[in-house]
Amino acid sequence: xxxxxxxxxxxxxxxxxxxxxxxxxLLIEVVARACKxxxxxxxxxxxxxxxxxxxxxxxxxxxxxxxxxIANEILLEANEWGGHLAALASExxxxxxxIPNRYPKGEYLLLFDPLDGSSNIxxxxxxxxxxxxxxxxxxxxxxxxxxxxxxxxRQVAAGYAVYGPSTLLVLTVGDGVAVFTLDxxxxxFVLTADRVQIPAxxxxxxxxxxxxxxxxxxxxxxxxxxxxxxxxxxGVDFNMRxxxxxxxxxxxxxxxxxxxxxxxxNKDPAKAGRLRLMYExxxxxxxxxxxxxxxxxxxxxxxxxxxxxxxxxIAVFLGSRNEVERVTAYHHEPG
Numbered sequence: 001x002x003x004x005x006x007x008x009x010x011x012x013x014x015x016x017x018x019x020x021x022x023x024x025x026l027l028i029e030v031v032a033r034a035c036k037x038x039x040x041x042x043x044x045x046x047x048x049x050x051x052x053x054x055x056x057x058x059x060x061x062x063x064x065x066x067x068x069x070i071a072n073e074i075l076l077e078a079n080e081w082g083g084h085l086a087a088l089a090s091e092x093x094x095x096x097x098x099i100p101n102r103y104p105k106g107e108y109l110l111l112f113d114p115l116d117g118s119s120n121i122x123x124x125x126x127x128x129x130x131x132x133x134x135x136x137x138x139x140x141x142x143x144x145x146x147x148x149x150x151x152x153x154r155q156v157a158a159g160y161a162v163y164g165p166s167t168l169l170v171l172t173v174g175d176g177v178a179v180f181t182l183d184x185x186x187x188x189f190v191l192t193a194d195r196v197q198i199p200a201x202x203x204x205x206x207x208x209x210x211x212x213x214x215x216x217x218x219x220x221x222x223x224x225x226x227x228x229x230x231x232x233x234x235g236v237d238f239n240m241r242x243x244x245x246x247x248x249x250x251x252x253x254x255x256x257x258x259x260x261x262x263x264x265x266n267k268d269p270a271k272a273g274r275l276r277l278m279y280e281x282x283x284x285x286x287x288x289x290x291x292x293x294x295x296x297x298x299x300x301x302x303x304x305x306x307x308x309x310x311x312x313x314i315a316v317f318l319g320s321r322n323e324v325e326r327v328t329a330y331h332h333e334p335g
Contacts, residue, residue, distance in 0.1 A: 117245025128247025
């Protein structure tokens with residue numbers, strides 16, 4: 001593969017393929033620069049005094065890590081003055097963040113989880129950033145929460161960064177999935193995989209087994225069949241992998257196939273799931289579908305779900321198409 005930078009890739013999408021507008025290209029480049037800054041902060045680890053708790057909670061009631069706060073600030077500050085956005089929304093903030101009046105406004109809305117998997121930071125396991133881009137409704141100049149509540153099918157771009165042994169940026173603008181690797185010496189993201197495809201079949205699954213006693217019957221049935229392996233009804237052995245960082249688990253699936261599950265359970269019946277529809281499920285679903293996989297909440301396609309709240313939670317099943325369709329079908333069988 002020739003040495004193609006993120007900027008060149010996006011320019012080709014803008015001018016040759018005619019798939020994206022100039023402002024969207026510039027917005028993605030700003031997000032990518034913010035991810036580079038987050039990568040540097042994470043890379044310093046204990047030397048940068050960025051590990052440990054920030055002694056505060058986010059809007060979800062979760063204890064924030066110092067790097068949660070740092071990553072959130074980096075993304076907010078990088079994007080608020082570029083002129084490409086009408087507003088931003090972060091998983092760490094209760095309400096959307098408006099663009100200050102002293103800066104020009106654009107036509108897009110940006111949503112992000114600044115540091116997914118932050119519970120893994122202190123043990124040096126891969127974490128990441130997830131983002132989603134929507135169009136601001138026509139005629140709206142000061143968007144509020146309701147303007148963000150668009151189904152995932154309305155996304156014009158989605159992506160995530162993985163901060164691991166190498167820093168990767170995975171991106172879709174609605175025409176396949178591309179992977180860029182950060183060249184730390186040059187300071188630029190370089191295209192290292194394009195038209196990524198998830199195998200339709202797999203022998204790997206990812207789920208938090210410690211929640212098994214709270215799973216609902218369709219998930220109990222499905223996972224028990226996988227665990228039974230060649231001695232069970234499937235007749236083949238499956239391996240389980242669980243990083244507890246959605247970005248890392250999804251990236252493994254993008255690389256070699258698999259199914260990721262974070263189902264609704266009876267641990268807290270009031271919650272429809274643990275993952276956030278707008279910040280995690282929708283962007284990941286768009287990426288997975290663009291790579292030939294499938295993504296559902298157990299009952300319907302994730303991208304078709306009409307959001308009802310900015311921090312809405314949802315069950316997630318995504319990855320290799322045939323396995324996602326199987327576990328989804330189990331949810332539709334009479335109980």
